Amino acid sequence: MRPISAPFPAARFRRLRRMAALRDLAQENRLSTADLIWPVFLRDGENVEEAIPSMPGVARLSLDRVVRAAEEAVQLGIPALCLFPYTDPAVKTDDCAEAWNPENLTNRAVRAIKAAVPELVVMTDIALDPYNAQGHDGFFVNGEVLNDETVEALVKMALAQAEAGADILGPSDMMDGRIGALRAALESAGHRHVAILSYAAKYASAFYGPFRDAVGASGVLKGDKLTYQMHPGNSDEALRLVARDLAEGADMVMIKPGMPYLDICRRVKDAFGVPTYAYQVSGEYAMIRGAADRGWIDGEKAMLESLLAFRRAGCDGVLSYFAPQVARLLGPPS
Ligand code: PBG
8 A cells, every 4th residue: 555645735644633533533553452361370379479570560370369360351351361380490390291280280270260261261371491490491401402302292281281171272382393283183182172372473582581580480491592482683584484383273373572573563464364463571561560660651651552552563462461451441342
């Protein structure tokens, strides 16, 4: 589309900005509570809400509390929750076996939430890092993150989550070939309805720092994730990854982090026209919240503006730790 404009003064853009009602009529993109996926952190125990210092306002929740959060999500009109476990260091091993334990924290939470509010979409994360003594998303052997062996483990993890009742599986591991392997395993196990939201274009980013605190992975990570996550300088590679994951059976795709990668969101939406999501990650949340807490920015406005930007960039939805706060402001979707 080539924008057409008359010369001044025939064209005066301020005519449509003159009053709120005209601005409303001319507004191209809108943010709705229906666009939000709320990521929450789980921990063991009862009646516990444990603050995460690098994510003010976000806490690790015990199962009873997460069920309450799920009920709140339904009341607020938030369509989906995404679960991330904080795993006791004693349970982290090199073989990551807790990841596919049907009784692990995530799987217990999925069952508890689906029993209480079956209408809420529950999304789970597929990657080994919360369970890995080495802190990586895959098996770490002799200084290398193994691909194919990790994919086999991810399949076991996915089946346990699907069995527990997860609606959307979110592989965030960036191993090659995992989408096809997961889809095939889900189909043959009878989980035909379970959707895959692929973290297709996930960058090796400094913005994940507070998340790693939240899941207890910061202290244990050996090195960095550059051999499997994308280099921040790449853009064409994101399109190839999305194309590959769609061809392997992904139902939805994600770009992550969000705000520094809005150009990728737009390219992906334009190129493929598929359900496209972004993750406004922990570091993005911490920056806005941290500045707001110091009075350096208007936190509410910055939060809404940052999320509207994802819609403008072509995203159908966004994972954001601001989800409940935004939903309270915007109200339930009409
Ligand atoms: C790991 C995973 C990460 C996030 C989601 N899943 C961190 C990482 O890749 O190190 C980050 C989310 C956030 O920062 O909010 N599988």
